[in-house]
Amino acid sequence: MSAAWTPLRDELARWRDAGRVADFWWRDDDAGQPAPALARLTCLAQQAQVPLALAVIPQHAARDLVQAPGPWVSILQHGCDHRSRAAAGEKKTEFPAAEAVPDALARLALGMARIAGPHTVRALVPPWNRVSSPALLAQLAQAGYQGLSRFGPRGKALAVPGLVQVNTHVDIIDWHGTRGFVGLESALSATVAHLRARRTGEVDGSEPTGVLSHHAVHDAACWDFLERLFDVSRSDGAARWSAAGELFARAH
């Protein structure tokens, strides 16, 4: 194990010394049809015994994947068709500010119907981690959603009343550069930074640290990072990986 991992081991030790469990969760986006990378992903979850929250694009969803995603895998809804409807000047989003809320809800309901299954958690992962319509956000709990997952430390445990918010914090892909692994130092420093901010109270300490992957674009270094992260977090005993079903349990 290279010395690069020492800061993470040290941070996990601080959690353990404080009598706290550093909890993580793993979200992977853009699943749909069976593919070798997807098979490798679900295999990794099983081998590492780490729960995987697979954000599936309903329009692309294979029935077999949704019905039997494999041990350790749960299904979240990744938008509906993953098509940006952003207006000129608006950041990419499937749910733009100008779209009528009933239209968006109707599309979401059709999407949820396509991915409904025994391992599906009623949580929305909006493409590009963005819902640009506050009015839509306000309606999601009434529409039957338990949870919402975007990117960055959450401001509140509930995004709106009734809607549990659990985000991701470590994106392992360098989207603006190589579109491959972001690099060991970068991925680890994002992980340690979020853990430290939680521990010191700068951000919500009860929001698990979310690792975000995109299996379809993984290079060898991405796979290597995930495997090592699971190994290190398990071997240190201070960490645990939570399943989406418990994270997004309906708020009361």
Ligand SMILES: [Zn+2]
């Ligand atoms: Zn996506």
